[in-house]
Amino acid sequence: MREPVKQRIIKLLIGASIIFVAVLIIIFNLRDNLIYFYSPTDLVEINLNNNQEIRVGGLVADNSLKYEENSSIYRFVITDEKNIINVEYRGILPNLFAENKGVVVEGIYSGANNIIANKVLAKHDENYMPPEVIDALQKEGKWQGE
């Protein structure tokens, strides 16, 4: 009942090329939608294109949180104690958001060390520090935890 060899080879080739194209499309799609994480210092060191979606993490700088009542926009500064980035966020800040605490924001890089955030990532409890923030602070030697 086996088919002739030639027919089987043709079938296999068609199958393989469909899979190849599908995998290629998926991988390119993945590459286009990756969101990279940077510390404020990384952002100074590399030249990032505007309008790229990124994540930034660090500490919320002291006395930096401002609220604009008429436009409901929060502004604050994220620092790794060496460099800073300004954040603009329209939304509800998580409950445990506070100055001098760790934070990760996700949003669009708008050049000149500004990011327009669409997510400010929530922490679970007082002691939790996002691992990215620990990394970013350790790089600058500012990490004081265990």
Place this chain on the structure above:
Amino acid sequence: MSELLSYLGIVSLCICLLVSLAQIKISYLKSKVNYINYFNLSLIQFVSCLLSFLILIYIFITSDFNFSLVYQNSHTEKPMIYKLSGSWGNHEGSLLMWILILTIFNFMFASMSKANIRLTEITIGVQSFLILGFLLFLLLTSNPFSLLSESPNEGLGLNPILQDPFLAIHPPILYLGYVGFSLIFSLAIAGLLLNNIDKNWASIAKKWTLSAWVLLTAGIGLGSYWAYNELGWGGYWFWDPVENASLMPWLAGTALIHCVSILEKRNTLQSWTVLLSILTFALSLIGTFLVRSGILNSVHAFASDPSRGLFILAFLLIVLIASLFIFARKGPFLDKEIKYHLLSRETGILVNNWLFLTILFIVFLGTVYPIFTDIVLNENITVGSKYYIFSITPIIFLFIFAMIITPFLNWSTNNYKILIQKIYKPTLLSVMLIFSISLYFDKLSITEISLLILSSILIMANLNSNILFKNNSFYLTSNIGRALTHAGFALLIISIIANASYAKEKITQAKVDDKIIVGNYDFIFSSISQEKEKNYHKIIANFEMQQHSGTLKKLSPEIRFYNNPPTITSETSIARMLFRDIYIVMNVPENQEFINVRIHIKPFMNFIWVSILMMMIGGLFSISYRIKNS
């Protein structure tokens, strides 16, 4: 007392371990003593695990802080239901529950199996091997009964975000699904060893596969419902790695159900079915590994300890390599080739299988790639949800198309005339319906309109040909289970599209007596109050939702300040109406006169939950039909 309980808990686990060894041993002995049979042994496995699990629950209910596990995860002020759910809301307890469920399936299979005795014995042998592996994992790396040298007066408490009734039952149901697939795996390995994968094997496997599938679907649905209610982001699916970890076995398991059907009806595709059985359980194990090892840094990852991760990884590799080795030696000789027409039901189901595997590949790549770059390149990245949406949407088209035509095709032969006769009416009706709707709802894109049309055809064609109206009463055909599940899937797609395209959101600050307008609704912020509960105090904001100056509903979102551990959470307030949910979350900034409010209008939310229920009910219909006819 605590020493005694700790001792008892561990001893009964050791008994289970020894009996599992005996089970493995008798599965390849020919002659045996009368009363030492697989049934009695599986009963002992089950009872000893149950005893140990009951002790775990007892120490949580009585808040026995001599146990380090209770100390770390419980608190006397916690309500009883969360003391109970706290016992499986942590790594050690959930692992013990996982093992208990393994023994439950083992025992159920031993007492209900209609397979021949060798197949049953070896299946239980393989299942006991899995029980053994997980018991070793529990006893060596995560003993739930370890005692503290000094007994503290008070525990540390359970993360308040986990204190939710749906999250209390979500892990048990999800685990029932995951572990249910372990039984299919054991059955497949046993069938391979005995060269016994045939129609009869398939009809046994199908019942268990369906049961595991229904439970896994329920588990995923509950998790999503919890995220929607509790996390306060207004979403129900985030493509978070932990969610993906439960979706992957679901995708493989759903492909498996379809493949088992071909095997049962046509006695072909033996090796492919076995491979899918292995894959589905391997993905369940990978899911556990991802969640339990703490390798993910995601919103869900609460556990972390590398030694545990390595143990699961090693166990996963042993299971995979051993089963693939057996498969490589036996699998290729199982297949019975048959001929079928290109436009037959076999082709349709195979196409469906390939589409499932493609989606699985997409989800797997998106979940694992960030872990890979983190470990190998030391680069920290996240995969945006757009990746999943853009990659999966085109496949959903092909998918629904295949779902529409395949059930109307014959096995092995081509009968496109019947197909056309069955679907031309639903097609015409759907095209007219969706076009007229899309004139009114002008935000819909071409992609969305075409998906809506396809989904609508799928629903109509399924219900039309499986709910019959004769002599003034309704009859259900024997395929009603499949029809409901497929229609449920179509309804899910429709609801997701409606929800995504017509959701409204407003973020603003509010003082008492302010009026907020969102869509056709006015929200009056009428008052703010404080209350004290047993283990937290809360601030409540009261809103009146009005339309045309008549009050429709009262909404009262809360902020809760938990004492132990000290945590603040926002509780959403949701008004559920037939066609839309109104969803309010708030928080209170320090030193300000106002509160921050986010109001969502989310269309078709109820239909998302209903469609998941429909899929499950469809599965239950299929199971009950099989039980009645066997």
